[in-house]
Amino acid sequence: MDKVVIIGVGLIGGSFARALKKAGAVRHVVGIERSAAFAQRALALGIVDAVATDFAAVADADLVLLAAPVAQTGRILAALAPHLAPGTIVTDAGSTKADVVAAGRAALGDKVAQFVPGHPIAGRETNGPDAAIDDLYVGKKFVVTPLAENAAPDIDKVAAAWRACGAVIHRLTPEEHDKVFAAVSHLPHLLAYALVDDIANKPHADLLFQYAASGFRDFTRIAGSSPEMWRDISLANQAALLAELDAYMAQLAQLRTRLAAGDGASLEAVYGNAQRARRQWIEAIEEAEAPPPTDTAE
Ligand SMILES: NC(=O)C1=CN([C@@H]2O[C@H](COP(=O)(O)OP(=O)(O)OC[C@H]3O[C@@H](n4cnc5c(N)ncnc54)[C@H](O)[C@@H]3O)[C@@H](O)[C@H]2O)C=CC1
Numbered sequence: 001m002d003k004v005v006i007i008g009v010g011l012i013g014g015s016f017a018r019a020l021k022k023a024g025a026v027r028h029v030v031g032i033e034r035s036a037a038f039a040q041r042a043l044a045l046g047i048v049d050a051v052a053t054d055f056a057a058v059a060d061a062d063l064v065l066l067a068a069p070v071a072q073t074g075r076i077l078a079a080l081a082p083h084l085a086p087g088t089i090v091t092d093a094g095s096t097k098a099d100v101v102a103a104g105r106a107a108l109g110d111k112v113a114q115f116v117p118g119h120p121i122a123g124r125e126t127n128g129p130d131a132a133i134d135d136l137y138v139g140k141k142f143v144v145t146p147l148a149e150n151a152a153p154d155i156d157k158v159a160a161a162w163r164a165c166g167a168v169i170h171r172l173t174p175e176e177h178d179k180v181f182a183a184v185s186h187l188p189h190l191l192a193y194a195l196v197d198d199i200a201n202k203p204h205a206d207l208l209f210q211y212a213a214s215g216f217r218d219f220t221r222i223a224g225s226s227p228e229m230w231r232d233i234s235l236a237n238q239a240a241l242l243a244e245l246d247a248y249m250a251q252l253a254q255l256r257t258r259l260a261a262g263d264g265a266s267l268e269a270v271y272g273n274a275q276r277a278r279r280q281w282i283e284a285i286e287e288a289e290a291p292p293p294t295d296t297a298e
């Protein structure tokens with residue numbers, strides 16, 4: 001690609017830029033940022049080659065990536081729509097998809113076919129351009145949730161860009177996507193924030209944190225994530241997240257009953273089932289993400 005524009009040059013947009021550059025897949029990367037300080041930082045780190053303050057910068061781009069919190073999607077697409085030339089494809093990295101698709105339809109109108117929504121299933125709890133790394137997406141999934149209006153070559157173009165970053169391409173509908181990620185990503189983030197907030201609000205919080213060990217650290221790592229980003233995700237996927245939260249609260253209520261009854265056997269059965277399921281999941285994910293075996297044949 002000759003020119004890629006990244007809107008929101010933080011962890012996800014910055015890592016995309018770095019990975020494309022490492023792969024030699026882009027000549028020129030332009031960043032558009034809400035934060036002037038982050039824009040300058042991305043420039044200083046060599047993540048972007050130039051910074052633009054005007055959405056006219058998308059006019060001659062091959063690809064535009066939206067990588068700002070999902071509630072920004074509508075206003076960003078509306079601002080860039082007048083400058084969008086027929087040859088430019090717009091994609092996004094938002095953690096929710098039904099709201100992003102709706103915002104895309106409302107903002108882009110008859111240019112909506114140029115918008116190919118997606119979600120890289122890779123990230124971490126650190127934010128901003130300093131967190132961006134060139135191998136974030138290696139071996140990780142990129143889920144594309146195409147619109148009926150998208151042309152196959154445009155979907156392929158977005159998939160090829162993520163493949164160049166090392167990602168493996170998957171395809172879901174926006175609704176399937178949002179149900180899946182409510183369960184395995186959005187709910188765990190809510191739980192981690194809730195646990196740390198609960199402990200932090202106790203009068204003896206200092207004492208508790210002093211003795212919290214690696215299990216607490218592992219369980220709550222994702223509570224170090226951006227509150228703005230997770231506010232937006234929670235509200236954007238409210239219905240699916242509420243359904244998962246209700247199911248989880250029913251599980252907790254059942255565990256509470258078993259604990260109160262001193263029913264060790266049934267507690268152990270739940271813990272054992274979870275341990276087996278987690279082992280199988282870790283084995284499967286490690287196999288799927290392992291680098292391909294090197295050919296040792298002489
Ligand atoms: N953090 C993660 O692990 C993952 C995040 N995502 C999604 O990627 C997107 C970006 O997340 P991160 O890179 O982690 O966040 P981040 O906070 O590192 O970067 C977001 C950047 O967008 C900028 N921004 C905010 N509003 C803007 C606007 N209106 N115009 C231009 N720039 C704007 C911010 O200043 C910030 O630099 C979010 O939609 C998030 O849901 C997707 C996969 C993983």
Ligand SMILES: O=C(O)C(=O)Cc1ccc(O)cc1
Nearest residue numbers: 095120121122123124125222
């Ligand atoms: O920090 C972690 O482990 C994550 O879970 C990263 C993450 C956050 C948001 C996404 O939409 C996808 C991946």
